[in-house]
Amino acid sequence: MLDVFLISFSLMIVVILIMAVGYIFQKKEIKGSCGGITALGMDKVCDCDDPCDDKKERMRKEAARNQEEISISNL
Secondary structure, eight states, rough: OOOHHHHHHHHHHHHHHHHHHHHHOOOOOOOOTTTGGGGTSSSSSSSOSOOOOOHHHHHHHHHHHHHHHHHHTTO
16 A cells, blocks of 8 residues: 555656656746636736736836837838
8 A cells, every 4th residue: 555655656746847847948837727817808916006016027028029029020
């Protein structure tokens, strides 16, 4: 009985390690199968009027990247 437990536990640890290595190398956000809150048309989780500083920084970087792509495509 202990053998089955140890084999099962070891297998689960190996699976978790493989998932961790995949996450580290691909640098993708972990998402749910339903698409998360973006599938509902929501931009943020909280109900506040003003986005947090992290969200503002991400939005600023995204806008700069989009502007750069537009200027490159116009050349």
